[in-house]
Amino acid sequence: MNILCYCPLNERSIRTSLGLADYSYYFVLKEFLPLLQSLATVEVFDSLSALEARLQAGTGQVLVLAFVPPQKTPLQLSCPVLPVFAWEFDSIPDQVWDDEPRHDWRRVFAACPRAITHSQYAVQAVRRTMGAAYPVCSLPAPLWDRCEPWRQARRTPPTVLQLRFQGRLLDSAMPGFAQLHEQEKAHVGPAQAEDMDTRSLSWLRQLLERERAARRESVRQTDEYVLSLREHLEHAQAYARSLQDYVRSLEAYRQAMETEAAHWQQRLFGRWIWLGLRAWSSRQRFLPAVPTPQGQAAAEPCRLAEAPAALDHVPTAGPAAGFCELKIERSVVYTAVFNPYDGRKNWRDMVSAFCAALGEHEDACLLLKLTHQDIDEAMAVLHDFLLRLPPFRCRVVAIHGFLEAEDYAQMVAGSSYALNTSLAEGQCLPLMEFMSAGVPAVAPDHSAMRDYMDASVGFVVRSHAVPACWQHDPLQRLHTHAARIDWSSLCQALRDSYACKPGTAAYQALAQAAVLRLQGHCSQASAAAVLAPFLQEVSAHAARPV
Numbered sequence: 046m047n048i049l050c051y052c053p054l055n056e057r058s059i060r061t062s063l064g065l066a067d068y069s070y071y072f073v074l075k076e077f078l079p080l081l082q083s084l085a086t087v088e089v090f091d092s093l094s095a096l097e098a099r100l101q102a103g104t105g106q107v108l109v110l111a112f113v114p115p116q117k118t119p120l121q122l123s124c125p126v127l128p129v130f131a132w133e134f135d136s137i138p139d140q141v142w143d144d145e146p147r148h149d150w151r152r153v154f155a156a157c158p159r160a161i162t163h164s165q166y167a168v169q170a171v172r173r174t175m176g177a178a179y180p181v182c183s184l185p186a187p188l189w190d191r192c193e194p195w196r197q198a199r200r201t202p203p204t205v206l207q208l209r210f211q212g213r214l215l216d217s218a219m220p221g222f223a224q225l226h227e228q229e230k231a232h233v234g235p236a237q238a239e240d241m242d243t244r245s246l247s248w249l250r251q252l253l254e255r256e257r258a259a260r261r262e263s264v265r266q267t268d269e270y271v272l273s274l275r276e277h278l279e280h281a282q283a284y285a286r287s288l289q290d291y292v293r294s295l296e297a298y299r300q301a302m303e304t305e306a307a308h309w310q311q312r313l314f315g316r317w318i319w320l321g322l323r324a325w326s327s328r329q330r331f332l333p334a335v336p337t338p339q340g341q342a343a344a345e346p347c348r349l350a351e352a353p354a355a356l357d358h359v360p361t362a363g364p365a366a367g368f369c370e371l372k373i374e375r376s377v378v379y380t381a382v383f384n385p386y387d388g389r390k391n392w393r394d395m396v397s398a399f400c401a402a403l404g405e406h407e408d409a410c411l412l413l414k415l416t417h418q419d420i421d422e423a424m425a426v427l428h429d430f431l432l433r434l435p436p437f438r439c440r441v442v443a444i445h446g447f448l449e450a451e452d453y454a455q456m457v458a459g460s461s462y463a464l465n466t467s468l469a470e471g472q473c474l475p476l477m478e479f480m481s482a483g484v485p486a487v488a489p490d491h492s493a494m495r496d497y498m499d500a501s502v503g504f505v506v507r508s509h510a511v512p513a514c515w516q517h518d519p520l521q522r523l524h525t526h527a528a529r530i531d532w533s534s535l536c537q538a539l540r541d542s543y544a545c546k547p548g549t550a551a552y553q554a555l556a557q558a559a560v561l562r563l564q565g566h567c568s569q570a571s572a573a574a575v576l577a578p579f580l581q582e583v584s585a586h587a588a589r590p591v
Contacts, residue, residue: 046584047105048085050074051119052112055091060447063384063416067114072474073129073163074112076186080572081110084580093119100124108583110161116147116517120156125583128153128160129184131471132167133389133492134525137174138515148517151175159583161576163472164493182579185472185496187572188481189563195482196560198458202547206373206412206459212446214369215424217431263511263529270512270523371444373459376410377543379487380460382475384416385423388468389516394530395466396427396441397434402536403543404437411464413443414456414475420445457482461547466506466535468527469513470494481563485555487538491528497566502559504542507534 054062054071062068074089081087090096100107100123109126111118116138118128137150147153151174154160160181162168171181216222379399383390396411403409415423427443448456463479465488470476472493480486486503488494499505513527545551565571 046085046580047103047107048081048087048580049096049099049107049109050078050081050087050089050112051091051093051096051109052089053091058091060418063418067117069131069471069474070112070114073131073186076188076191076474077110077112077129079190080187080569080576083569083573084577097122106584108580114517115150115153115160116145118147118153118157120147120153125158126156127583128157129162130160130167131163131493132170133469133471134513134515134527135166135170135173135510136525137170138518138524139174142519154179154181159579161579164496166492166495167471180582182575183496184572184575184579185477185567186474187567187569188474188478189566189568192478192481195454195457195478198454199483199556203455203459204375206371206376206378206455208369208371208444208448208452208456210369210371210444210446210448210452211367212369212444213367213420213424214371214445215428215443216371217437217441222431263509266523267512369444369446371442373410373412373440373442376408376440377406377461377546378410378412378459379462379464379539379542380412380414380456380479380484381464381466382414382416383467385420385427386417389470389527391466391468391530392427393430394532394535395464396430398466398532398535399464399539400431400434400437400439400441402539403439404435405439406543407438407440409439409543411439411441412456412460413441414448415443415445417445457484460484462487462503462542464488465494466530467492467494468529477563477567480559481567483556483560485542485552485559487535487542489528489530497562501555502562503555504538504545506538507531 052071052074054068059068059071062071078087078089088099090099096109096119107124109119109122109124110129111126112129115128115130118126120126139149139151141149154171154175158180160171160179161184162171162181163183163185165183168181168183172179175181381392381395383392385392392413396413399409399411413427417423424443424445431441457479460479461484463476463484463486465473465476465486467473467489469491470493476486476488476494477497480497480502486498487506488498488503489506489508490498491508508528508530510526511529512523513525514521514523515525518524545555
């Protein structure tokens with residue numbers, strides 16, 4: 046069997062697409078390629094027209110793996126198509142919007158012989174709608190084997206984490222940042238500035254009370270949501286009855302109008318002919334043609350002004366990012382890799398909890414690796430957020446820029462913990478990478494992370510379900526659930542992890558358990574054991590000659 050992989054992004058376009066919609070599908074494809082090439086002949090396409098041309102020219106059994114969201118799956122192809130998608134909610138979209146039938150994922154899955162997702166959580170969501178017998182399998186991106194050099198490097202972790210990159214850097218250890226923080230402290234007045242510890246304790250109490258109030262509000266919203274669904278059903282039933290009456294009245298009105306139209310057509314037909322003849326005769330009598338003087342060309346008819354030519358260039362962006370160098374020595378480093386514009390990543394809870402739980406420890410460092418093509422606004426928002434926090438002695442660093450392989454490996458090797466505070470995850474490639482390298486995690490165990498996150502591989506942050514919307518729903522209706530992070534549990538997990546210092550027996554046990562857990566979860570061998578028979582079934586029952 047020939048496997049044709051389709052993903053609209055490629056090596057050239059990914060650098061300008063980081064953080065945009067569906068950009069992570071390209072990285073998932075890259076992780077799958079070695080496994081697929083070991084099982085079949087593989088070709089990769091980033092253009093639907095090229096893929097269709099290949100199908101028309103090719104022979105033999107062909108199968109297309111579409112690394113796109115289900116609503117973008119190409120269903121018009123002349124061979125079986127399997128969507129390979131990530132999903133982080135407990136229900137799948139079952140409605141049509143924007144005149145695109147594929148937004149109703151039931152139609153997509155019904156048209157595909159099988160589907161591949163990346164977690165048991167997503168499998169349950171699909172089967173909850175499509176039925177328990179629908180052939181969908183959980184296959185995480187098989188990246189564990191690629192992380193072997195990182196595992197080797199972490200056997201003797203560096204005492205200094207040093208990164209060099211072209212991009213932007215925000216560091217709370219910079220002198221300018223400390224001065225700004227002192228200015229913020231001066232604005233509160235002499236009396237409050239003298240008792241900053243009391244202010245910090247009050248701030249923590251306010252945050253805890255805010256968390257309790259948010260939890261009560263989420264329960265209230267859930268109750269109101271259920272009640273509104275019942276009312277909506279009653280209104281829908283009444284509306285359906287009124288629509289039936291309206292259709293009947295429209296039918297009667299249509300019949301009456303047809304009768305009236307036939308009457309007026311007969312009556313006015315003769316008058317139309319008479320008016321037309323009168324207008325023609327009047328024009329001939331009162332509007333004679335004006336002769337054109339000899340030697341003068343006839344006037345051209347009026348024309349619309351032509352549109353101006355298109356710009357031959359695109360205005361360039363702001364000033365280029367500069368060269369940055371970061372050095373972190375003898376610290377317990379918590380690293381998080383995420384897109385700051387993705388609301389699911391919940392970075393404000395992450396930063397505030399870190400500064401509240403470990404703010405008195407100068408050797409605690411939070412390293413934020415931000416992934417997006419345009420980061421200026423996010424850097425400004427993060428800087429303002431840090432200035433609004435009570436004074437802290439820990440270190441918070443945010444970096445943006447492309448890290449070469451050596452620098453990324455240095456970041457993984459120098460990290461003590463991988464930190465995640467997301468509200469929902471489809472699989473979370475960065476967290477899987479760090480844990481495969483032997484970095485314990487501080488993370489919740491909801492959505493896709495439930496497959497590989499527990500107390501044996503790190504420190505679990507409690508969470509609870511709250512109403513949420515499908516991310517690409519334009520109306521943002523609360524048809525599904527996400528997970529709200531328990532902020533006090535996050536603070537406790539950070540304190541407990543800080544007490545479990547790198548180099549201790551307890552820390553080494555967590556690191557080894559993380560390596561073994563991810564080996565069973567996302568290694569080439571574990572993925573091949575699932576994918577090989579899955580593709581064989583497709584070949585036997587669905588694939589056909591093109």
